[in-house]
Amino acid sequence: MLSEAAANEIKEIRKRYATARSCIMPCLYVVQREYGYITEEGMREIAKILGVQPVLVFEVSTFYTMYNKKPVGKYHVQVCTNISCSILDGEHIVDVISRKLGIKVKETTPDKKFTLSTVECLGSCGTAPMMQINDKYYENLNDAKVEDILNGLR
Ligand code: FES
Numbered sequence: 001m002l003s004e005a006a007a008n009e010i011k012e013i014r015k016r017y018a019t020a021r022s023c024i025m026p027c028l029y030v031v032q033r034e035y036g037y038i039t040e041e042g043m044r045e046i047a048k049i050l051g052v053q054p055v056l057v058f059e060v061s062t063f064y065t066m067y068n069k070k071p072v073g074k075y076h077v078q079v080c081t082n083i084s085c086s087i088l089d090g091e092h093i094v095d096v097i098s099r100k101l102g103i104k105v106k107e108t109t110p111d112k113k114f115t116l117s118t119v120e121c122l123g124s125c126g127t128a129p130m131m132q133i134n135d136k137y138y139e140n141l142n143d144a145k146v147e148d149i150l151n152g153l154r
Pocket of ligand 1: 084
């Protein structure tokens with residue numbers, strides 16, 4: 001069950017939007033922060049608070065990749081493999097991280113510290129190749145940079 005603070009935050013978010021449907025995305029972030037990922041219970045709680053059908057919340061959460069459908073590690077490493085990043089060897093960056101962490105895409109390290117994902121464009125094409133770890137962007141990546149970044153998080 002959502003904490004009282006999280007439920008109140010969703011109610012406050014609702015006040016800033018013209019319709020309940022239009023505020024589902026920020027409400028999903030509240031649930032993700034609360035549970036660590038988007039749970040079915042969390043989606044039902046959003047629907048109940050907003051007074052909408054649960055399917056409206058489900059469809060938004062499943063459309064966007066930034067909502068985690070299952071638990072992720074302490075550090076969620078999301079590497080962009082869309083066109084600009086791909087042209088500048090984004091897939092190689094994925095391989096470097098995969099080797100360094102010993103996991104494949106969509107896997108989490110046994111110590112639950114890192115989850116590796118590939119994602120669509122993160123809107124930072126001018127600094128490709130890039131990745132996002134939790135809420136922070138890391139840009140103009142190369143092997144050495146990736147190594148330093150991951151070592152700094154260990
Ligand atoms: S293609 Fe990677 S940030 Fe846009």
